[in-house]
Amino acid sequence: MTAPKIDLKTDPKQWNVGLIGYGEVGRILAEDLRKQDVRVAAYDIKLRSDQAGGALRDHARQHGVALTASHSELAAQSDFIVSAVTASQAVPVAKACAASVKQGAWFLDFNSASPGAKQRAAGMIEAAGGRYVEGAVMTSVPPYRIKVPLLLGGGDAAALAPKLVELGFVAKVASDKLGVASAVKMCRSVMIKGLEAMVIESFTTARAYGVEDAVLASLKETFPGIDWEKQGAYFFQRVIEHGRRRSEEVREVAETVREAGLTPWSAQGTAERQAWVADLADEGLFGQRGGKEFARSADWRTEADRILGAIKSKSKN
Missing domain, CATH: 3.40.50.720 (NAD(P)-binding Rossmann-like Domain)
Structure with a gap:
């Protein structure tokens, strides 16, 4: 007692x-x-x-x-x-x-x-x-x-x-009742953390093919209320700086989805992408943590080019 x-x-x-x-x-x-x-x-x-x-x-x-x-x-x-x-x-x-x-x-x-x-x-x-x-x-x-x-x-x-x-x-x-507030947060994170991962994957791939301007123009037409240049820069920098913590959070999101009886395909992929960017950051690709290169850039292309350069370098080894 x-x-x-x-x-x-x-x-x-x-x-x-x-x-x-x-x-x-x-x-x-x-x-x-x-x-x-x-x-x-x-x-x-x-x-x-x-x-x-x-x-x-x-x-x-x-x-x-x-x-x-x-x-x-x-x-x-x-x-x-x-x-x-x-x-x-x-x-x-x-x-x-x-x-x-x-x-x-x-x-x-x-x-x-x-x-x-x-x-x-x-x-x-x-x-x-x-x-x-x-x-x-x-x-x-x-x-x-x-x-x-x-x-x-x-x-x-x-x-x-x-x-x-x-x-x-x-x-x-x-x-x-315990769990309700967390369920709201976790379900929101399926979208928000997933959107971060999708933007990095979409924008970096578009940059590789040289079609980023066309992709952003199409997104702006579909979602005119979002400044995709600004949002892209924000998402890249948040994941670069906090991808390790975010990947752990999304694993909890995936567990929340499992507790509801669903297979967390989207959340699992998001966690992997966030952790992948965190691995690159730990390797020093984006500069030292806390350094100037971690300040939010007005142009996400700089970070996308670094990612593409790292991919090419690893493919040669």
Whole structure:
């Protein structure tokens, strides 16, 4: 039998906020919370790396974010935990935090995981006396920052929603049933992540045949509301920079489709294309991560030409 949940500090701006995952999303949330003088601590497995961890430690010092040595250390001191890690780590992180989560502490699962994964994570946190709420981030975080549209789910979602709003989030409850918010996110991602992969495949192939202008003109005629040049550049750069994380997310999308009883042919292909681009990025094709060449280019053709060059080079070897 678990201990009864207790009420923590009622003013969310007095919470000790713990961020699990100090990547792009975690750092944005940290910056926006620290601007409100909210106490923030963070943990990321990359802190163990001298190279990757150095940049994270520099950011934390700059913004007054305390860093911890483990998931459990962070969970033990946090009133409100946000898990923002790669999709495959959503359940393992919940398990690690459950070992020391404070009674009554909030656990917001920000991850793009399947409804089944969210339910498993919830079971671990709630069995330990924490209050689990699933969060489904409905679009790219950077343009909106902390105000990114967020759907909440679970029995404690309605209680957490107004507290998140006080902290600056734009959150609304999708359902008191776990898995509904995630299902909305996952089904949307079949389209959005799939469109990214299709644009890279279509545009790069068109570039190889020298027909890209005709293809874009045809797309503009069919979908006049989309600036395909701008959208293409955006999709290329997002996948180049975040393809590894995106491929993991789409594998969770595929699992969501399987849980519904369908074979995820589209999602599986999208995951493979996203991972393929990530492999090229890891090989240094697009420059160093965080370098100028990862800034969004106004012309996707530069990246398509690099991809085609890499294909030709590999075919010769």
